Amino acid sequence: MKEITLERNLFLFVLLVLLAGALYLNNPRFLSGINLSNVLIHNTPLALIAFGMTFVILTGGIDLSVGSILGLSACAVGMALEAGWSVTSSFLAGLGVGMLCGSFNGLLITAGRMPPILVTLGAMMLFRGLAFGFTGGEDMSGFPAEASLLGNSRFLGLPWHFWMGLAVFALCVVLRHTVWGRSVYAMGGNETAARLAGMAVDRDKFLVYLLIGWLSALAALLYTSRVGSVRANEGEWLELQAITCVVLGGASIFGGRGTLWGTALGVALLAVLQNGMNLLGVVQEWQTVATGLLLIAVIAINERVSWSAVTKRLGLRWGRRPDVLESRER
Amino acid sequence: MTESAAAPNRFSLTARRELGIVLALLCLLGAMIVAHFTRGGSAEQLREQFVTLANQLSHLSIAAIGETLVILIGGIDISVGVNLTIAATVSGKVALWAEASGLGGPAGLLLVFGSAIGCGLLFGCVNGFFTGFLRLPGIVVTLGTLSIGRGLLIIWTGGKWVTDLPDWLQAPANPGSALGGVLPIPFLLALAVAVVFGLYLLYAPSGRRLYAVGGNRRAAELAGVHVAWQTFQAYALCGALVGLAAAVCTMRLSSIDANLGTGFELVVIASTVIGGTNIFGGAGGVVGAVAGAAFLVALQKSIFAFGIHSTWEKAFTGGAILVAVALDVWTSRRFRRS
Numbered sequence: 001m002k003e004i005t006l007e008r009n010l011f012l013f014v015l016l017v018l019l020a021g022a023l024y025l026n027n028p029r030f031l032s033g034i035n036l037s038n039v040l041i042h043n044t045p046l047a048l049i050a051f052g053m054t055f056v057i058l059t060g061g062i063d064l065s066v067g068s069i070l071g072l073s074a075c076a077v078g079m080a081l082e083a084g085w086s087v088t089s090s091f092l093a094g095l096g097v098g099m100l101c102g103s104f105n106g107l108l109i110t111a112g113r114m115p116p117i118l119v120t121l122g123a124m125m126l127f128r129g130l131a132f133g134f135t136g137g138e139d140m141s142g143f144p145a146e147a148s149l150l151g152n153s154r155f156l157g158l159p160w161h162f163w164m165g166l167a168v169f170a171l172c173v174v175l176r177h178t179v180w181g182r183s184v185y186a187m188g189g190n191e192t193a194a195r196l197a198g199m200a201v202d203r204d205k206f207l208v209y210l211l212i213g214w215l216s217a218l219a220a221l222l223y224t225s226r227v228g229s230v231r232a233n234e235g236e237w238l239e240l241q242a243i244t245c246v247v248l249g250g251a252s253i254f255g256g257r258g259t260l261w262g263t264a265l266g267v268a269l270l271a272v273l274q275n276g277m278n279l280l281g282v283v284q285e286w287q288t289v290a291t292g293l294l295l296i297a298v299i300a301i302n303e304r305v306s307w308s309a310v311t312k313r314l315g316l317r318w319g320r321r322p323d324v325l326e327s328r329e330r
Numbered sequence: 331m332t333e334s335a336a337a338p339n340r341f342s343l344t345a346r347r348e349l350g351i352v353l354a355l356l357c358l359l360g361a362m363i364v365a366h367f368t369r370g371g372s373a374e375q376l377r378e379q380f381v382t383l384a385n386q387l388s389h390l391s392i393a394a395i396g397e398t399l400v401i402l403i404g405g406i407d408i409s410v411g412v413n414l415t416i417a418a419t420v421s422g423k424v425a426l427w428a429e430a431s432g433l434g435g436p437a438g439l440l441l442v443f444g445s446a447i448g449c450g451l452l453f454g455c456v457n458g459f460f461t462g463f464l465r466l467p468g469i470v471v472t473l474g475t476l477s478i479g480r481g482l483l484i485i486w487t488g489g490k491w492v493t494d495l496p497d498w499l500q501a502p503a504n505p506g507s508a509l510g511g512v513l514p515i516p517f518l519l520a521l522a523v524a525v526v527f528g529l530y531l532l533y534a535p536s537g538r539r540l541y542a543v544g545g546n547r548r549a550a551e552l553a554g555v556h557v558a559w560q561t562f563q564a565y566a567l568c569g570a571l572v573g574l575a576a577a578v579c580t581m582r583l584s585s586i587d588a589n590l591g592t593g594f595e596l597v598v599i600a601s602t603v604i605g606g607t608n609i610f611g612g613a614g615g616v617v618g619a620v621a622g623a624a625f626l627v628a629l630q631k632s633i634f635a636f637g638i639h640s641t642w643e644k645a646f647t648g649g650a651i652l653v654a655v656a657l658d659v660w661t662s663r664r665f666r667r668s
Contacts, residue, residue: 126645
């Protein structure tokens with residue numbers, strides 16, 4: 001299992017390095033500090049949500065409502081700021097709204113026993129509709145200067161986005177070494193077995209949806225703070241982008257298989273691809289096409305190419321036991 | 331699983347599965363009629379409203395029937411919105427070309443419908459190839475084709491609208507030409523599609539095999555069903571039906587823009603599911619899909635009828651989907667994966 005993940009991630013990493021190398025040779029500006037920090041700032045909200053989505057997909061679920069949670073949280077922050085709340089309490093209110101949305105999904109899925117795809121499909125429209133209803137569909141801007149500090153200032157020479165992303169990425173330790181993290185894998189592999197083994201499947205699953213609600217709200221804060229304005233349709237298509245990143249990162253859409261490392265590579269690949277095409281002057285729409293092609297190609301390779309066979313042929317070894325590995329390859 | 335095995339009970343089961351949404355639809359329509367008259371509306375206005383409703387329902391229910399086929403085999407197609415936009419744009423351009431080369435009337439209509447269905451079928455075949463023969467998960471494949479299709483469409487049209495659609499195309503969908511004043515032609519078309527695919531699912535061997543594959547893929551394979559081919563067929567048919575829905579859109583609308591199908595896939599999936607089709611496959615049917623679509627369209631209309639501001643429309647649709655799914659799950663507990 002571990003070795004397979006390593007091989008998949010290695011494949012993605014090689015792809016990323018090749019892409020970055022080609023871009024650098026074509027346009028040395030690609031590796032300049034300004035460009036890299038732009039790429040980072042633009043993609044951190046997506047990365048946060050993709051990390052949360054990894055947890056959700058690992059449990060065998062899916063969350064289509066993340067973009068709408070982002071929109072609703074951003075609107076909550078905007079409305080609180082316009083109502084004269086302090087920046088701190090507005091941001092806390094935004095986080096609170098995100099966590100409420102996450103627990104709403106989590107409760108319906110665990111206590112209500114409803115399928116995640118349907119709950120989050122309904123919630124996607126509900127939350128987006130609430131954002132439109134409460135704001136009346138109008139833009140909000142002109143926030144106090146302190147509100148843009150988070151999104152536009154640096155700490156130790158690096159933007160706050162980087163530190164936030166890093167802090168959330170530290171969840172990979174949680175995923176790997178805590179009871180909760182192992183339970184996430186276990187219920188994605190076989191939920192009944194996890195339940196019979198005495199794991200608190202419902203509680204752990206609820207926490208996963210709470211986590212992604214919180215991360216979506218955090219992404220909303222970073223985004224709102226950087227841009228300085230709020231619209232009700234913010235974060236549209238974000239759920240599809242996040243799922244794309246997770247699947248690019250080698251996670252199984254059926255749950256039980258995947259890593260945060262993989263997702264981070266997936267986000268990086270998507271970000272570099274888009275940035276590279278921007279630098280080359282390729283129009284936005286060709287980027288959308290390329291993303292779709294990349295997604296289908298990577299899933300076809302991940303699902304239909306046996307990595308152990310490939311590495312055996314290439315003579316690469318990771319000190320693994322082939323018999324165990326073959327049985328894991330589907 | 332048990333549903334598809336109990337073939338002799340197919341009628342009573344169909345009735346029971348879809349009873350909830352049909353009752354909900356009737357209640358909603360009743361409430362709308364009462365609200366209409368208490369606000370002092372006339373019977374003539376009511377008839378006009380129902381013709382609009384039937385017209386709006388037509389393309390949604392055709393697409394929902396297509397999605398039902400895919401969900402029945404345990405897949406999902408989230409690319410229907412893009413497919414609809416592409417097919418509508420193609421058929422719109424074909425209509426303009428037919429007008430320019432003097433092919434009006436029936437020949438022109440045939441060209442428009444043929445091009446839309448062909449275009450949708452092609453898109454569906456691409457989805458079907460990857461999901462059926464390469465056995466890739468439907469949600470990921472259609473997510474990919476969604477991106478590719480959306481990008482290619484905008485590159486092709488440059489985001490421009492298709493406008494000035496000819497009169498011979500619009501005439502059949504005109505509320506004035508509705509049969510008996512209440513049944514517009516697009517709606518009759520949707521009814522015909524519902525009857526054909528209802529019979530297909532109930533009686534045709536390949537229709538029954540869709541239930542078998544969705545109920546238990548492995549068992550179906552062992553029983554000699556060519557699962558890859560059935561999957562391909564379901565996605566291809568779904569694509570073709572979405573193409574037909576696109577032709578109906580082209581007929582009904584005066585212009586086609588690149589955002590025609592944005593969010594359409596969600597409404598289509600919602601119609602299918604609140605109509606009682608099991609999201610994990612193996613159970614469901616055409617009646618539920620049509621009733622679910624009618625419920626969602628009526629709900630959108632009712633928001634205006636009850637005097638609620640339109641900015642709340644999306645919230646109501648989302649809330650209604652959640653309530654419908656929750657009632658369904660809690661009353662039947664049939665979403666449990668066995």
